[in-house]
Amino acid sequence: MDIEFSEQQRMIQDSARGFLEDAFTGPLVREARQNPQGCSQQNWQEMAELGLMGIRVPEVYDGIAGSFAELIVLLEEMGRVAMPGPFFSTAVYAVEILTAVNNQKINQLLLPRIASGQIKLAVAIGDDDGDISASAISITASPDKGGYSLDGTIGFVPNAQSADYVLCAARMGRSECPQNDIALFCIAANTTGLGLEPLNTMNGLCAGRLVLDDVHVTSADLISDSRDLWSFLEPASFRSAVAKCAEMVGAASRILEIATAYAKERQQFGQAIGRFQAIQHHCADMLTDLDCARWMTFKTGWLIDEGRATRQDMAMTKAWCSQACRRILRNGHQVMGGIGYCEEHDMPLFFRYIRMAEAAMGGADEHMAIIASDVLCETEQTVNQRYKE
Amino acid sequence: MDFNLATTDEDHEYRLQLGAFLDRELTPEICRQHSMDLGLGPEARAFALKLGATGWLGRGWPEEYGGSGGTVVDEYIMIQEFARREAVVSNIVARFMCGPVILRNGSEAMKREFLPRIARGEIEFSLGYTEPSAGSDLASMRMRAVDDGDSFVITGQKMFNTQSHFADYHWLAVRTDPEAPRHRGISLFVVDQRAPGITIRPIETLGGERTNEVFYDEVRVPKDRLVGVLNKGFYYMAEALGYERLILFQSIRLVPPFRRLVSYVKTTKRSGRLLSDDSNVRRHLAQMATEISVAQALEDRAFALLKNGKPLDHEASLFKLFSSSMRQRFADAALDIIGPLGRVEEGSKGAVLAGEFARMARASVIDTIGGGTSEILKSLVATRGMGLPR
Numbered sequence: 001m002d003i004e005f006s007e008q009q010r011m012i013q014d015s016a017r018g019f020l021e022d023a024f025t026g027p028l029v030r031e032a033r034q035n036p037q038g039c040s041q042q043n044w045q046e047m048a049e050l051g052l053m054g055i056r057v058p059e060v061y062d063g064i065a066g067s068f069a070e071l072i073v074l075l076e077e078m079g080r081v082a083m084p085g086p087f088f089s090t091a092v093y094a095v096e097i098l099t100a101v102n103n104q105k106i107n108q109l110l111l112p113r114i115a116s117g118q119i120k121l122a123v124a125i126g127d128d129d130g131d132i133s134a135s136a137i138s139i140t141a142s143p144d145k146g147g148y149s150l151d152g153t154i155g156f157v158p159n160a161q162s163a164d165y166v167l168c169a170a171r172m173g174r175s176e177c178p179q180n181d182i183a184l185f186c187i188a189a190n191t192t193g194l195g196l197e198p199l200n201t202m203n204g205l206c207a208g209r210l211v212l213d214d215v216h217v218t219s220a221d222l223i224s225d226s227r228d229l230w231s232f233l234e235p236a237s238f239r240s241a242v243a244k245c246a247e248m249v250g251a252a253s254r255i256l257e258i259a260t261a262y263a264k265e266r267q268q269f270g271q272a273i274g275r276f277q278a279i280q281h282h283c284a285d286m287l288t289d290l291d292c293a294r295w296m297t298f299k300t301g302w303l304i305d306e307g308r309a310t311r312q313d314m315a316m317t318k319a320w321c322s323q324a325c326r327r328i329l330r331n332g333h334q335v336m337g338g339i340g341y342c343e344e345h346d347m348p349l350f351f352r353y354i355r356m357a358e359a360a361m362g363g364a365d366e367h368m369a370i371i372a373s374d375v376l377c378e379t380e381q382t383v384n385q386r387y388k389e
Numbered sequence: 390m391d392f393n394l395a396t397t398d399e400d401h402e403y404r405l406q407l408g409a410f411l412d413r414e415l416t417p418e419i420c421r422q423h424s425m426d427l428g429l430g431p432e433a434r435a436f437a438l439k440l441g442a443t444g445w446l447g448r449g450w451p452e453e454y455g456g457s458g459g460t461v462v463d464e465y466i467m468i469q470e471f472a473r474r475e476a477v478v479s480n481i482v483a484r485f486m487c488g489p490v491i492l493r494n495g496s497e498a499m500k501r502e503f504l505p506r507i508a509r510g511e512i513e514f515s516l517g518y519t520e521p522s523a524g525s526d527l528a529s530m531r532m533r534a535v536d537d538g539d540s541f542v543i544t545g546q547k548m549f550n551t552q553s554h555f556a557d558y559h560w561l562a563v564r565t566d567p568e569a570p571r572h573r574g575i576s577l578f579v580v581d582q583r584a585p586g587i588t589i590r591p592i593e594t595l596g597g598e599r600t601n602e603v604f605y606d607e608v609r610v611p612k613d614r615l616v617g618v619l620n621k622g623f624y625y626m627a628e629a630l631g632y633e634r635l636i637l638f639q640s641i642r643l644v645p646p647f648r649r650l651v652s653y654v655k656t657t658k659r660s661g662r663l664l665s666d667d668s669n670v671r672r673h674l675a676q677m678a679t680e681i682s683v684a685q686a687l688e689d690r691a692f693a694l695l696k697n698g699k700p701l702d703h704e705a706s707l708f709k710l711f712s713s714s715m716r717q718r719f720a721d722a723a724l725d726i727i728g729p730l731g732r733v734e735e736g737s738k739g740a741v742l743a744g745e746f747a748r749m750a751r752a753s754v755i756d757t758i759g760g761g762t763s764e765i766l767k768s769l770v771a772t773r774g775m776g777l778p779r
Contacts, residue, residue: 001462002391003693009390069390260775275778277764280771287770288711291704295686299392316679368679372671375651375678387473387644 003298009073012055012066016077019050024081026346032084033204033352036161039085047087048117056095061111068239068304072246072297079250082353084206086120086159092243093361094121094167096236097184103223106186110165122163124210125233128155132237132362134230135178139212141170141185147218150185150193153211158360160196160208163189168212169233172225183225184233185217192216203352238314239304241361245297245321248357251350252290252325255332258346259283263335273335282331289324296320310386312374319367322358329354392689395466403459404466407445414439415476423477429513429555437479441510446484450492455505461696472639475646480513482552486633487514487560490577490625494617503558503579515556515582517547517603518626524548525765527562528571528623532605534563534578540609541565541578547603549759553589554601556582562622569620577622579614596752631701634760635691638712640684643719646749647677649742650723664726673722680719684712703774706766713756714763720749 005013023043032039047053055071057063066074071092078087091114098107113119127136139152150170160166166187175181187194195211224232260283263274273279300317303309329351333340340347358364378386395401414436422433429437440446448463450456464485471478478484488507491499506512523530532545543563553559559580566574580587586608592600617625651674654664664670691704723746724731735744757763771777 001394001396001689001693001696003690004390004697006390256775260777263777272778274771277768280777281764281767283775283777284707284710284767284770287775288707291690291707292683292687292711295690296683298390299686299689302390302392312678313682316682319675320679320683368672368675371675371678375674376655376665376671378651380648383644383648387641 003295005073006069008066009070012070012073013077015050016052016074017080019046020077020081020083024083026349029082029084029349030343033206035084036198036205037085038159038162038206039083044085044120045117048115052087053091053117054115055091056099057091057111057115058099061107061115063111063115068242068301069298071243072301075243075246076250076253079247079252079353079357080254082251082254082349084204086122086162088240088244088247088360089123089159089163090114090119090121093123093237093240096240096243097123097167097233098223100232100236101184101224101229102232105220106223110186119164120159120162121165121167122157122160122208123167124154124157124160125167125169125237126154126156128153131366133366134182134234137169137171137178137182139168139170141172141183144216147216148183148185148222150187150212150215150217153209155209156199156207157210158207160210161198161205165189166194166210167223168210175227179230180227182229182233184223184229186221186223187215187217201356203356206356235311237361238311238318239309241318241367242297242300242304242309242314244357244361245293245317246301248321248325248354249290249294249297251353251357252286252293252328255328255347255350256283256286256290259286259332259335259340262339266337279335282335286328286331289328293321293324310374312371312378315362315367315370315374318362319364319371322364322367325354326358392686394462394469394689394692396462400462400466403445403448403463404470407467407470410440410443410445411470411474411476415471415474420474420476423479424475433479437510437513439510440479441508444508446479446510447508450488450504450508454492454500455508457508465692465696468636469639469641472642473644475642479510480507481636482516482556482560483507483512483514483558485636486516486629487558487579489632490629491579491616493628494621494625496613496617498613499579499616512557513552513555514558514560514579515550515552517550517553517559517561517580519548519550521546521548525762527626528575530562530564530575532561532563533567534565534576534610536565537609540611541615543578543580543605543608543610545605547605549592549600550589550603551598551600553582553603554591554599558582559587559603562626565622566620572623573620575622575626576619577616577625578610579616580608580610584608584610595754597748598752630761631705632695634705634709635688635695635701637760638684638688638709638716638756640681640688640712640715643677643681643716646723646742646745647681647719649745650674650677650726653742654726659728670726673726677719677722680715684708684715687711703770706761706769707774709760710763710766710770713753716749716753716756720746720753724750 051064054063055066059065126132127138141148141150168185168187170183172181172183193213193215197209198205199207201207263279266273296317300313395404419433419436422430444457447456448459520530534541534543559582561578561580564574565576586606588604590602657664687708691708727741730741731746733740734747772779
């Protein structure tokens with residue numbers, strides 16, 4: 001049992017924090033909400049030069065092949081500045097999927113360019129309502145002129161506007177079982193028939209609705225139509241959900257810092273408000289929620305690196321973080337009072353960021369439903385295995 | 390980063406051997422005697438001695454005081470192995486609360502007198518901190534020890550001293566300097582629980598455990614039974630509290646009741662439908678399972694600090710804060726799932742799962758009160774952990 005950061009984790013934390021705090025100031029993050037690209041090309045290129053884009057890209061594709069624990073450290077830092085832009089879609093979700101499915105031709109095409117910062121990706125797995133389960137996939141793929149024609153809509157695709165490529169799951173119509181009927185395509189954003197309707201979210205123009213109207217793709221754009229594809233896509237999605245937790249933990253830890261500092265300095269009734277038990281107990285509740293979220297995320301990240309994380313472990317992490325970070329927001333706003341409600345203050349940045357993240361990669365309700373299914377299926381043996389030590 | 394408790398081959402081997410021993414020797418009757426605080430019956434006493442004879446109880450302590458080498462990891466493995474069997478380590482107060490304070494602060498003579506006997510499983514202690522007018526405000530305790538030559542003479546009353554009716558020794562905090570500032574006038578003593586002048590009166594509780602009021606009427610305690618330095622008692626108590634808050638709320642203890650509840654919902658129909666198909670029930674189960682895992686991660690963090698020789702401060706308070714309220718939510722959810730029959734008590738016709746959740750609902754009331762109320766702990770977390778002004 002050891003909770004110290006490794007040398008490598010410390011290095012990532014130090015270099016990322018220095019860069020991110022300078023690059024993503026409050027005013028810049030506020031402004032980025034109106035930028036469909038999410039962040040400037042200069043910021044994006046600098047991150048690539050620091051090696052951040054390739055943190056999970058294998059070395060053969062010019063990445064640095066970092067561990068999941070290292071990714072978590074980096075994402076926590078990004079959460080601390082409520083970083084805008086398609087980093088998560090590109091360097092986390094898309095990379096987890098591409099490396100899991102492992103089509104070498106596609107990987108050769110995309111991964112080196114992701115690592116070098118040349119391209120941005122979006123992932124479109126789901127249906128018109130934002131559901132990300134296998135049965136929700138509603139885009140259809142039908143054979144067409146030696147390739148495929150894709151049709152349908154996906155209601156909520158994070159960072160769709162900035163994407164050069166979209167990784168899109170579609171239904172092949174060959175099997176009754178939704179999990180055996182899926183294919184994954186790589187669609188260039190400028191393909192004819194691929195329509196994009198920008199969505200103005202709580203946190204700006206960071207998502208879009210994709211409308212596919214007879215989008216023709218070639219067989220070279222097919223990443224996989226293997227019948228067991230979902231068994232690769234699903235774990236990649238759940239790992240990405242855990243990664244999303246790291247962003248939330250970073251943002252929540254900044255809320256705690258802001259609120260604690262304010263409680264020490266703000267005077268009312270002739271004393272610092274942090275001396276009042278009502279405020280102290282809000283702060284203690286925030287730290288409890290944060291510590292739970294943080295150590296749950298680190299532990300699950302470690303389990304992922306060990307190859308032992310179950311779907312249940314990952315779902316629990318996202319469910320808990322979504323619940324806890326929302327409470328942290330509430331308590332933080334209560335401590336900050338009126339000033340935290342002002343748009344020019346940093347609190348709204350984190351509010352907007354967390355309220356998006358809590359639903360991203362599935363919210364608490366979706367994950368709780370999955371946990372319940374898994375808990376009810378567990379055998380004595382798997383339970384014992386889980387609690388072996 | 391690493392979240393394995395047992396990492397070396399020796400740790401693994403120890404865990405397996407201890408587990409096999411417990412599977413063989415730890416009977417339901419012994420568990421019941423421990424968990425109900427009804428007192429150590431002959432079976433529990435015999436078991437403690439058997440455990441002591443293995444040498445494992447002394448793991449984590451130096452050999453010169455009856456220990457058998459090992460580290461705090463071995464101590465924690467033992468706590469976990471008992472907890473996963475819904476049991477409590479024999480003589481847990483002596484071994485994990487009082488013993489460590491004696492080891493760090495006691496005189497050489499006191500270490501030699503008590504530690505080997507604790508390691509052999511021979512003796513148990515009872516904590517004597519709370520008084521009728523000193524609960525959360527522990528430093529206001531009034532019970533007095535007066536210096537009288539080669540002994541102290543102690544008079545006064547203690548409250549909620551749960552194990553006093555069967556413990557061998559009283560781990561007693563009393564005021565030794567009424568003139569000093571409150572925290573600096575308290576000392577700790579090891580008192581023979583059967584000494585003349587001590588009266589023990591039972592208090593029945595909502596949870597069904599017995600606790601006690603303990604009265605001292607001019608009880609003479611030899612000076613060599615003073616723990617460490619005179620008037621430093623409050624600091625020793627605080628030192629022991631960190632470990633206490635960590636070891637009494639193992640989240641793994643909730644796994645067996647949870648699995649019994651899962652089996653219940655999979656086999657019980659209401660209005661013609663299995664409970665496991667009810668979305669409210671499923672939501673409750675998911676929340677319960679998640680919180681157990683969250684508590685485990687928090688516990689891992691606290692233990693990792695301990696293992697690395699870092700003092701447990703607000704981290705232990707925070708862990709206790711979360712875990713204690715979690716057990717209450719757990720019992721509430723179970724009763725919500727089971728319905729009216731969940732309230733039927735053990736032994737009655739109709740009791741579900743032997744009334745265990747009715748009992749847990751009653752017994753968990755004290756979790757957020759004893760060992761530091763949630764309100765006291767929140768203030769501790771805020772001031773010590775977050776630097777808010779006192």
